[in-house]
Amino acid sequence: MTENLRTSVSSGPVIRTVGLTRHYTRNKSTVEAVRGLDLEVAPGELVAFLGPNGAGKSTTLRMLTTLIAPTSGTAEVAGHDVVRERAAVRRSIGFVGQGNAAAHQQRGRDELMAQARAHGLPRSVARTRVDELLAAFDLADHADRPVSTLSGGQRRRLDVAIGLVQEPPVLFLDEPSTGLDPQHRANLAEQVQRLNREHGTTIVLTTHYLEEADALAGRVIVIDHGQVIADDSAPRLKSALGDLVVLGFGDAGHAVAAAERADRWSGAHVTVTDAEVRIRAAGGRELAPGLVADLAIAGTPAQRVEVVGPTLDDVFLDLTGRSLRDGGAADQMSTDQTEQGDTEGAAA
Template sequence: MNSTVVDMDTAMIRTHGLTRHFTVKKETVEAVRGLDLQVDEGELVAVLGPNGAGKSTTLRMLTTLIPPTSGTARVAGHDVVGEQREVRRRIGYIGQGNGAAHSQRGRDELISQGRAYGMSRTAARQRADELVESLDLSGVADRTVSSLSGGQRRRLDIAMGLIHAPELLFLDEPSTGLDPQNRARLQEHIVHLRAAYGTTIVLTTHYLDEADSMAERIVVVDHGRVIADDTPARLKANHSGDHVTLGFGAEIDARAASDVARRIPGANVETLGATVHVRVVGGPQVVPGLLRGIGEQGVAVSSVEVARPTLDDVFLNLTGRSLREGGAEPAGTHESATTEQEIAA
């Protein structure tokens, strides 16, 4: 272990120009394009983006599953190409597929995983028991993996990634296949892991509420590049606006109100029948003045609704696409996703 390198650089992850290309039907597909990323020790960072954006490919490079085409990446102070063994000793990785052997019992798989990381049999068994309890696997942990349901296997995979309490944990769509109760339990366990051990956590997710509530920092990726990187609050404040909806008794009143709304700096105004939609930063602070201005025109407002922006609004504003949209990726990204899964398998 090169402790000097670790001491000199406190970043848990640092990439520069990280790039990964795949060849699909004799054409080059750029899954990740010159990605620069830094994650400091102890951070919980969520990486968001639609299918094919390059999220999973990035995680596979950072976890040494596939090599970069170009660029550099250091994880826990070690190079992902030249020091793979040192990187793997320090990380946990929970991918999208099932990692447990189907012919083994779940608890035995956990203990074997712990032993592989150098834990004593007693410590591995104790840790396995803790994870079995916290992830609601008590009733099925001593069954063979092949007999478990999809959700149970998913929870077992999560336990395998957590068995050695890694200093850096990668979670690729960890909640996929989990019911709301077990999603909540997983979130609690992740938060506890970070609080108890100072674990650095990087996760990808399509559950926007999960990213918004858990992550202190969100990295938005599209077409293999980072297009935004900030706290959830600042992303929503800077890249979207509050949605103010005003209802009126007649279309003529709505048109008069829209003229008033358009005087607000930076406001985006749309009139549909007797309803006016205004998107503006600081909606709750803007509404009182807007209502006064409308009232001065002799127009009565029948309803007012203010909706705060979501992370989906942020992505829509940045790219013109929704995070939830399916099939919105450019040609070739579905193929690149399939190819990267085949290579990593």
């Protein structure tokens, strides 16, 4: 059935949204969690949604996985409408949310086995798959303990294993590595990349970890205040911003003179603070040696030179004027809690 599904969606986007919108009411005010999202994801893509708390990342995933309904707009996953064909969507996807997926009194091995059988795996195949996942996520020694006795990191790894049990053709991961130590975060990245590379699994994940999005995703979608503000590969997003060249001088006069010369660079953004010049420019790493030599010849030699490549956080700062690491703005900080409460209410 999985192979048939992959074939059926291969001719078009596996995920498509048009004007996807979700509003909440909080304290008699309307919160626009997602605003008119237009999105297409091709089969086999590995996409990261990047943005601060309250940006709308988790709300988008909850709509795409049928946990909450859109306020307006449409969305299709694996060729099925998320409102009219909820059951078909759920059969086509795996989902790892932010909350604990396993029952607290259930043993980890039993929970995985139950999930595998529920997805139609024959008992022998299910047993093999469960053993693979327990080994892959370093849970074999803890598999027969009640979930309630596991540590936070162990439970998170079990959550991820549950989401991967049927190797779904479309996989959604909502902050999957939160709470994991660096070793297990790297292991999770390896599992995700293997699914994408070897099985052609379409994967959409949300993350706060810039390095994770940079290393994993072939495509990064930056979301802020419920809207897409950038959509490209991480290397292209960073290349468009350019390198940061920092020059230190003996006095402010030399810094001003250096800034005037640096202004000749096409597209360069130059700032001066006391005796330091900061230049953001595409190809800054290649241009810096020539500028340093020119300044020395002009009698204003730089005493310190530093070139730093751009990060995704720099991209976000350039787009919004604030850092991803700082989190969302004050009026957005409680949106995730509102989203979670709405989800729980719908489930009840």
